[in-house]
Amino acid sequence: MLARQRQEFILERVATSGGVRVTDVVEALEVSEMTVRRDITELVNQGLVERVHGGAVAPGPTGHEPRFTTKSGLRTEAKQRIGAAAAALVRPGDAVALSGGTTTLAVARALAQLPHLGTLTIITNSLPAAQLLFDAADAARAEGLSAPAVLLTGGELTPSNALVGPVAVDALAGMQVEWTFIGAHGLTLEAGLMTPNLTEATTNEALIAAARTTVAVVDSSKWGVLGLRTFCATSGIGVLVTDSPPQEDARNHLEAAGASVIVAQ
Numbered sequence: 001m002l003a004r005q006r007q008e009f010i011l012e013r014v015a016t017s018g019g020v021r022v023t024d025v026v027e028a029l030e031v032s033e034m035t036v037r038r039d040i041t042e043l044v045n046q047g048l049v050e051r052v053h054g055g056a057v058a059p060g061p062t063g064h065e066p067r068f069t070t071k072s073g074l075r076t077e078a079k080q081r082i083g084a085a086a087a088a089l090v091r092p093g094d095a096v097a098l099s100g101g102t103t104t105l106a107v108a109r110a111l112a113q114l115p116h117l118g119t120l121t122i123i124t125n126s127l128p129a130a131q132l133l134f135d136a137a138d139a140a141r142a143e144g145l146s147a148p149a150v151l152l153t154g155g156e157l158t159p160s161n162a163l164v165g166p167v168a169v170d171a172l173a174g175m176q177v178e179w180t181f182i183g184a185h186g187l188t189l190e191a192g193l194m195t196p197n198l199t200e201a202t203t204n205e206a207l208i209a210a211a212r213t214t215v216a217v218v219d220s221s222k223w224g225v226l227g228l229r230t231f232c233a234t235s236g237i238g239v240l241v242t243d244s245p246p247q248e249d250a251r252n253h254l255e256a257a258g259a260s261v262i263v264a265q
Contacts, residue, residue, distance in 0.1 A: 001029060006039050010056065014049055019057035019221030021244065052224020053188065054247050078219045078243035079106040081264035086181055086217050086241045092116035094178045097207050098124040100162020100200070101183030103217045105129050112136035118146030123175060123210075125153040125163040125203060156199065164203040172206040180211030182232070186225030187218050189253045192234045194227030201231040213238035216259075220244040234259070 006029060013020035025036045040056045043049045049056040083106030090096055090111065098104045108129035111117060118140055124130050130152040137147035153171040155163030182204060184193040193216055195201050208214050208231070216237045223246070237259040245263050246254065254261055 001031070003039060003042070006031065006035070007043055010036075010039060010043060011048060014056060014058050019052065019055055019223070019225070021055040021220060023054070024244075025055075050225075053250065054223060055220075057221060057225050078264075079103045080109075082217050082219060082241050082243055083107040083110040085262050085264035086215055086239075087111045087114060089179060089215065089239065090114065090116075090120065091178075092119045094119075095121040095123070095176070097172075097175070097177045097180040097210055098122065098126055098129050099180070099182040099204055099207050100124075100126040100129075100158065100160050100164075102160075103183040103219060104181050105132070107181045107217055108132050117148050119148070121149040121151070121177075123151045123153070123172070123177065125155060125168050125207070127152075127157070127161045127163065153203075155203065158197055158200055160197075160200070162200060162203070164197070164199045168203045169206045172203075172210050175210040176212070177210050178212050179215055180207045180213075181215045181217055182207060184216060184218050184222060184232075185227040187216070187222050188224055188226065189234055189250060191226070191230045192236065193218070193232040194225075194230050196228045198229055201229040204231040208232055208236065211238075215239040215241060217241050223250075 010020055010025060022033055022036050026033050040051055044051050047059060050059045079102060082103055086107045087110030098108055104126060105128050122133055130150060133150045137150055140147040153163050153168040155168030156165040158164055185196055186194045214237055220243055235257045239260045239262060240254060241262045241264060243264050251261055
């Protein structure tokens with residue numbers, strides 16, 4: 001296969017999924033890792049991708065926040081798997097919190113399918129997640145079943161359909177939950193979980209402060225992607241749920257920092 005064909009394959013994967021891993025290209029094209037890394041270097045030099053840990057992602061400014069509708073069509077199968085694996089952590093009677101984002105919306109969908117949904121208390125600053133859970137609660141009551149308690153924070157609406165700012169932070173003050181499920185624009189081992197929205201970063205910090213355990217739900221395209229501000233250091237992640245195994249050095253780093261890693265199947 002010609003270099004141009006390999007590079008077009010990489011660009012297609014980046015365009016459809018937001019990112020690509022070196023190992024996936026090696027397996028798909030049956031070429032060496034060194035060859036793939038050279039192709040990525042050429043694409044980086046042309047400004048067509050950005051290099052990240054283990055692969056490449058679409059180029060973009062750290063301060064740009066994609067709209068919810070843009071993100072909702074990306075990596076839907078991976079997010080569904082992540083959502084199911086994350087929701088499986090929740091026990092009957094738990095109180096949980098959900099941040100904004102399309103991956104946490106997948107967690108909400110999975111929570112709505114739990115047999116013990118009616119025993120849960122769920123706090124969220126995500127409008128789509130709240131609506132989905134309100135509908136699930138109404139459906140449960142219509143069938144004579146117990147319904148979950150669903151609380152929506154107030155706040156200023158972001159492009160990712162999350163409510164953020166002082167009103168949201170005040171609503172979360174004093175709350176205590178077993179799990180906070182939180183998405184991110186990007187994740188690096190050095191900086192942790194990041195977002196391009198400064199106000200969202202502050203609200204995410206409040207969600208994390210309310211949790212006994214912080215569960216980062218991050219698909220593999222977010223690895224190595226930078227945001228404008230960190231809202232959770234790697235050491236603050238209790239559980240990382242992702243769709244593809246991290247490289248061994250990354251997994252060792254996370255586990256040394258105290259995080260459990262779950263690869264959603």
